[in-house]
Amino acid sequence: VTDAHGHAGPTRAELIRLASILSVITLIEFGIIYLQGMRGLVWAVLAVLSAVKFYFVASVFMHLKFEHKILAWVFAIGVFNAVWMGIALRNVIMLA
Amino acid sequence: MADGVAQGHHQPTNTGIDSTKLGFWTFLSSECVFFATLLVGHLVYQHNFHTGPKAQDLFNIPMTTVSTFVLLMSSLAMALAVHYAHKGEHGSARRWVLFTALMGLVFLGFQVLEFSTFISEGLTLGVSPFASSFYALTGFHGGHVAMGVLWLLSVWFYGGKHQLTGDTALGVELAGLYWHFVDIVWIVIFTLVYLLPSTK
Numbered sequence: 585v586t587d588a589h590g591h592a593g594p595t596r597a598e599l600i601r602l603a604s605i606l607s608v609i610t611l612i613e614f615g616i617i618y619l620q621g622m623r624g625l626v627w628a629v630l631a632v633l634s635a636v637k638f639y640f641v642a643s644v645f646m647h648l649k650f651e652h653k654i655l656a657w658v659f660a661i662g663v664f665n666a667v668w669m670g671i672a673l674r675n676v677i678m679l680a
Numbered sequence: 681m682a683d684g685v686a687q688g689h690h691q692p693t694n695t696g697i698d699s700t701k702l703g704f705w706t707f708l709s710s711e712c713v714f715f716a717t718l719l720v721g722h723l724v725y726q727h728n729f730h731t732g733p734k735a736q737d738l739f740n741i742p743m744t745t746v747s748t749f750v751l752l753m754s755s756l757a758m759a760l761a762v763h764y765a766h767k768g769e770h771g772s773a774r775r776w777v778l779f780t781a782l783m784g785l786v787f788l789g790f791q792v793l794e795f796s797t798f799i800s801e802g803l804t805l806g807v808s809p810f811a812s813s814f815y816a817l818t819g820f821h822g823g824h825v826a827m828g829v830l831w832l833l834s835v836w837f838y839g840g841k842h843q844l845t846g847d848t849a850l851g852v853e854l855a856g857l858y859w860h861f862v863d864i865v866w867i868v869i870f871t872l873v874y875l876l877p878s879t880k
Binding site: 593594595596599600602603606607610611613614617618619620621623626627630631633634637638641642644645646647651652654655658659661662663665666667669670673674677678 | 695696697701702705706708709710711712713715716717719720721723724741742745748749752753755756758759760762763766853856857860861863864867868870871872875876878879880
């Protein structure tokens, strides 16, 4: 949807629908940690749900889905750097 | 060109992207690395240098889930503020900006409550590397939320005398980007710091 100034973005209904989805995901995250004896599966599900929330907020709330691709790349590079630097830093600390 | 600047019009760029917006996204990109260092430090210390009270015994997951929900809803409020600013509806934009700031204050209230509970249980700043890294990570995030609240309140006050629409909508959008980023960081912290160590 494009407004009077040519700015593209989500509609009010889309924003509210996304917030509802994010709320349900948060509720699932809260409930799933009480499952007994399935730690590996719970960890995997939590990682996926967290990534889904991250993606939705960045793409819709932060408008990356509607913006120039360069902005998405700028942010993706930051996230990529954070992940790789995190892994490297963890290894350095663990070896020290 | 001087007239354009004086009237707040955006200058044309060869990418077609507003330079302020590109610069702000670059800043947010660098913030990812900043929080990654704090997060990794905490994750390492959590499992290897843990003395004093254990995380699983102290975390109040239901309360943290509620505070997470409040921050998520504040992101919705901020997105609506940006939506109305771009639509030219000044009153609605200003109202949602204020609502976002108030929810940010509620989130900070939850954090103050959590910190004071932990400290009374013996998890003081210097009791262990786990405690230090936990307070550094969540404290810096809380500091970012506090900065965001101040920014939003300044936008709200500015909106008392000026329109938050038209060219000024970019200012609301940048405040929104910062706020959503703070929300994204919390999404990661909530999962890695609170939920994963609390699994059965």
